[in-house]
Every structure is written in structure tokens, then in C-alpha cells.
Amino acid sequence: MTNNNPRKKIFHHLLQRYRIVIIADNSLEERMSVRFSILKFFAVITSVLVIIVFVTLFVVTKSSLGQYIPGRSKDDVLQSLIGLNMKTDSLQASLNRRDAYLNNIESVLSGNDSFLISNNNLSLEATVTLENISFETSQEDSILRFVVENEERGSLDYIKKDDGNFVFFPPVVGYISDTFNFQKKHFAVDLVAKKNSKISSVLAGTVIVSDWSSEVGYFIGIQHKDNYISFYKHNSALLKKVGDYVSAGEQIAVIGNSGEFSTGPHLHFELWHNGSPVNPLDYIKF
Structure with missing residues (x-):
């Protein structure tokens, strides 16, 4: 009796074995043969892809390659950026104090002392x-x-x-x-x-x-x-x-x-x- 169940047909098709044979061209001697099923083929391919993905993630996260991923930087890079930002703020504050200092000196040399005390306070x-x-x-x-x-x-x-x-x-x-x-x-x-x-x-x-x-x-x-x-x-x-x-x-x-x-x-x-x-x-x- 013929089996008309579609699931069984698909399962049977996946388990059906195939063979790949490699034959020498000059002597027609069989050199190598590989037997496989479609289900086993897909299982092997999936396993290889999973291994490749895990190896790639491991290499990226544990090596210096991680800093080239957009949105991800190593801690030392972040610390360097924070340090540069703090130095920039400190330098800006120093420049502002120096500008005020030079303006005071310029006012002293010109005899103008109004920058220190408003005339209204006299x-x-x-x-x-x-x-x-x-x-x-x-x-x-x-x-x-x-x-x-x-x-x-x-x-x-x-x-x-x-x-x-x-x-x-x-x-x-x-x-x-x-x-x-x-x-x-x-x-x-x-x-x-x-x-x-x-x-x-x-x-x-x-x-x-x-x-x-x-x-x-x-x-x-x-x-x-x-x-x-x-x-x-x-x-x-x-x-x-x-x-x-x-x-x-x-x-x-x-x-x-x-x-x-x-x-x-x-x-x-x-x-x-x-x-x-x-x-x-x-x-x-x-």
C-alpha cells in the first residue's frame, strides 16, 4: 500500500542516502567516495557555521579588533578620551585666567583701573x-x-x-x-x-x-x-x-x-x- 503521508515522504527524502564518487579519468579507478544524506549534510553545514560564528565572536571580543567595531571601544580608549576631555577643560580654564590676567596688566599699564572697582562704589x-x-x-x-x-x-x-x-x-x-x-x-x-x-x-x-x-x-x-x-x-x-x-x-x-x-x-x-x-x-x- 502506497504511503501518501507528506511528512513521511519529506522525512524519507531527507534520510535517503547519496554517494559522491571520485574516479580517476585515465584508469576509471575509484579513488574516493562520500556517502551522505540531505539531513546529515545540513547538520554538518549548520555545525560549521555555528563554530565559525563563535570563533569570530571570541576573536573580536578578546583581541584588539574589538575597537574597530562601531559603537564599541576598549576601556583604555574610553579612559583616554575622558582624560583628554578633562585636560581640554583645564586648558580652557587656564587660558581664560591668563586672558583675564593679561587684560588686567594692560589696564594697569594704560592707567585704567575701572575693571576692578565700579565708579558707582566710590x-x-x-x-x-x-x-x-x-x-x-x-x-x-x-x-x-x-x-x-x-x-x-x-x-x-x-x-x-x-x-x-x-x-x-x-x-x-x-x-x-x-x-x-x-x-x-x-x-x-x-x-x-x-x-x-x-x-x-x-x-x-x-x-x-x-x-x-x-x-x-x-x-x-x-x-x-x-x-x-x-x-x-x-x-x-x-x-x-x-x-x-x-x-x-x-x-x-x-x-x-x-x-x-x-x-x-x-x-x-x-x-x-x-x-x-x-x-x-x-x-x-x-
Whole structure:
């Protein structure tokens, strides 16, 4: 009786054996024969494909080839990217601080201090007009001239800072006529000394500016280590040029009365640290 069941026909067809025979062409001798069924053929092919897939995944995940797969990177690559991103942010912050620092220095050199204190914060008492200044010789002036003329030039009084162990030399031997006052935008100590007194560098450093302006006259600025900068304004003459290296206590200028902001012969001395003005009295014994 003929079996008409389709499933049995398909199963029978899959199990039906076939033979592949390889025969020599010249002698017709059978060299090799392979017997197989369709079911066994597909089983072998599937096993080979599964092995290839597993071997490929193993090689890709356990070797450096994994970094070439889109969306997948090794941990060290990710860490490198994170480190580069952090360095970029740090560099950007450093550049922003340096730009602010250079803008402050540029404003100092031009005599513009409005970037530190708004004019609205200044009281009317801080405004000084030329008409209110008296240039007549007083008894105090006479005593001052006598004291200054009898003091030795080049005094080596100094203060040693605990933080940096710096030896700050006084820029000139004289009398303090005005002190540091942040609220009044007077970021300096004014020193009155005898005529033609030589001004000295408070620390060793390199001259970064040596010029003249209508506001502060002849001025010179020196860059010191640890981001200290000193400025000496209203001079009558400059003894150093940009790029010169000066030692602590070395003469750099001559005291004078140059510039529109000067009200008499004196030295306008400023000390800056990290782009901000500091009180020279905290660093130097005048």
C-alpha cells in the first residue's frame, strides 16, 4: 500500500542516502567516495557555521579588533578620551585666567583701573581735584627733606615672606605720602624721595614694559617669579629696556614727576600677584 503521508515522504527524502564518487579519468579507478544524506549534510553545514560564528565572536571580543567595531571601544580608549576631555577643560580654564590676567596688566599699564572697582562704589570724598592740593613748602616738608637727605641711599631693609621666602627690597629710600587703598582705587604706595634718587627693583626679574604714557609718564614693569609683577610710575628717566634681566636691588629708573596723574615728585609703586593688586606694605619694609 502506497504511503501518501507528506511528512513521511519529506522525512524519507531527507534520510535517503547519496554517494559522491571520485574516479580517476585515465584508469576509471575509484579513488574516493562520500556517502551522505540531505539531513546529515545540513547538520554538518549548520555545525560549521555555528563554530565559525563563535570563533569570530571570541576573536573580536578578546583581541584588539574589538575597537574597530562601531559603537564599541576598549576601556583604555574610553579612559583616554575622558582624560583628554578633562585636560581640554583645564586648558580652557587656564587660558581664560591668563586672558583675564593679561587684560588686567594692560589696564594697569594704560592707567585704567575701572575693571576692578565700579565708579558707582566710590564716594565723593575719594575725588581729589588739583585745586585742593597745596604745593607750598611746609614744616613737615622741610623735616622730610632733612631726613631723606641724611639717609643712606641703597638701604637693604627687607621683609622675608614665609610663603615664598622672598627678599623684597625697598624700591627707594623715602617717605610714604600715600598708602594702598583698594576702595579708592589707589593700588600703590606713593614714596617721596630726594631729587634724582635711583629706583631699584624689589625682586629679581625680567623687564616686560618700559615706556611712557600721558597718564603715568615714564613707567617700567618687571615680571618676577611666582606671578609677581612690580610697576614703577611717574619716573623722570628709565634705565632699563624691555627684555633686560635685573637683580633684586638693581637700579632701574630715576624718580620724577612725569604724567598727568602725578601731583609732585614721587614714586608710584604697585605690586601685583596672580593678576590682582596687593598691598606693598605687607611685603616690603619702607
